[in-house]
Amino acid sequence: MGNKRVLFVDDDEESLSSLRRMLIKMPDQWEFKFADNGESALEILKHKEYDVIVADMRMPKMDGAQLLGEVLHKYPGMVRIILSGHSNQEMIMNSIGPCHLFLAKPCRSEELINTIQRTCALRDLLGNESLQKLIAKLDVIPSVPHIYTKLKTELKSPNSSLRRISQIIATDIGLSTKILQLVNSAFFGLPRHVSTVEQxxxxxxIDIITTLVLSTKIFSIFKTHQQKKFSIEWLNGHNLIVARYAKAIAQAQNCNKKMQEHAFLAGMLHDVGKLILYTIYSEQYDKVIDFAEESELQLHESELKHFKSTHAAIGAYLLGLWGLSNTVVEALAYHHNPENILNLEFSLLTAVHTADALYYELHSNSLRTKISTINYEYIDGLGLLTKVDLWRELCRDISRTGEKNE
Incomplete structure (x- = not known):
């Protein structure tokens, strides 16, 4: 994996000195460089490749958002973090696109170090360097056109309500992920991690959401490329059903409300990597789907042959960069191979893995690839083998009734 290189940029010498002291105990495999302005940072990047850049927001000549915009254009594979103690709403809106994460000053050393280590671990999970660059360049996940239009109509209505807005956003992968990325950034300084779209x-x-949706470029509509196989409408519907299944399974396990909500979110986002792959490789991804069907492979197996990575790892990578919780990212990353996580208890991963497998079992007429199956050995290791029939019936009931509520 080699050394990890991190570039810090801040015009305040005291802040840079504080960062140096903070990082002095880091292992030797980490390499740090410090620059006092954006121009110097760009000059450094001309001569050596870095994994992460951490920039202050407010600097003379070139502020943090402008610098990260340049980095996004010239070095798209880098993880881009803003670290700042002051910023106005306009600066925040400008940095949403080029910035993966926003950390507030003063930032505890543990938080900064953990954030940097986590982002680099996510890069290692993905493995494929060319994919890293393409995915890190993404600043938006496209939305289903009719859902995006419905949201804009609701926001413009004189009778719009937060409840209806959250219901619309929660049914779309792109809208959900971007709203959660934003609210969990230090832009808003919230004391807890927000895990549901409703929260x-x-x-x-309404005012901030309206500004975001109508006045900035952090949302986009899915563009059809005359594809034969991939359907964002089908994918969104699949994710929504898996989300409902996962929540029902968590509820059946007497999980608390928070974990049930997390299960719904993880289910809704579990296949976001497919949408990311199609956004990057539209024509090629249709061929990957064809290859899976012709070779009787599961789709993630076909992806691995063509991209040296899977939609599970890709989705986990981007949403991890965007600051979603570790448990949700873990559920995304391993929902096809849960046995790779050493966990002896029921978890979000258990709920999402089982819900996804049961979807294909119960919707055989909707197959896009070979049927996904429950990993019974993994379930048995958790001591939950006797629960599978109950979970299956719960999911079957949800499908029968066409339940519309979470």
Whole structure:
């Protein structure tokens, strides 16, 4: 894996000195460089490749958002973090696109170090360097056109409500991920991690959401490329059903409400990597789907042959960069191979893995690839083998009734 290189940029010498002291105990495999302005940072990047850049927001000549915009254009594979103690709403809106994460000053050393280590671990999970660059360059996940239009209509309505807005956003992968990325950044300085769209919408409020959706470029509509196989509408519907299944399974295990909500979110986002892959490789991804069907492979196996990575790892990588919780990212990363995680208890991963497998079992007419199956050995290792029939019936009931509520 080699050394990890991190570039810090801040015009305040005291801040740079503080960062140096903070990082002095880091292992030798970490290499740090410090620059006092954006121009110097770009000059450094001309001569050596770095994994992460951490920039202050407010600097003379070139502020943090402008610098990260340049980095996004010239060095798209880098993880881009803003570290700042002051910023106004306009600066925040400008940095949403080029910035993966926003950390507030003063930042505890543990938080900064953990954030940097986590982002680099996510890069290692993905493995494929060319994919790293393409995915890190993404600043938006496209939305289903009719859902995006429905949201804009609701926001423009004189009778719009937070409840209806959150219900609309929660049914779309792209809208959900971006709203959660934003609300969990240090832009808003919230003391806790927000894990549901409803919470996020209530905290942001109608005015901010309207500004984001109507006045900035952090959302986009999915563009059809006359594809034969991939359907964002099908994928969104699949994710929504898996989300409901996962929540029902968590509820059946007497999990608390928070974990049930996390299960719904993880289920809704579990296949976001497919949408990311199609956004990057539209024509090629249709061929990957064809290859899976012709070779009787599961789709993630076909992806691995063509991209040297899978939609599971790719989705986990981007949403991990965007600051979603570790448990949700873990559920995304391993929902096809849960046995790779050493966990002896029921978890979000258990709920999402089982829900996804049961979807294909119960919707055989909707197959896009070979049927996904429950890993019974993994379930048995958790001591939950006797629960599978109950979970299956719960999911079957949800499908029978066409339940519309979470």
């Amino acid at each position: 996020a919408v209530n905290l942001l409020g």
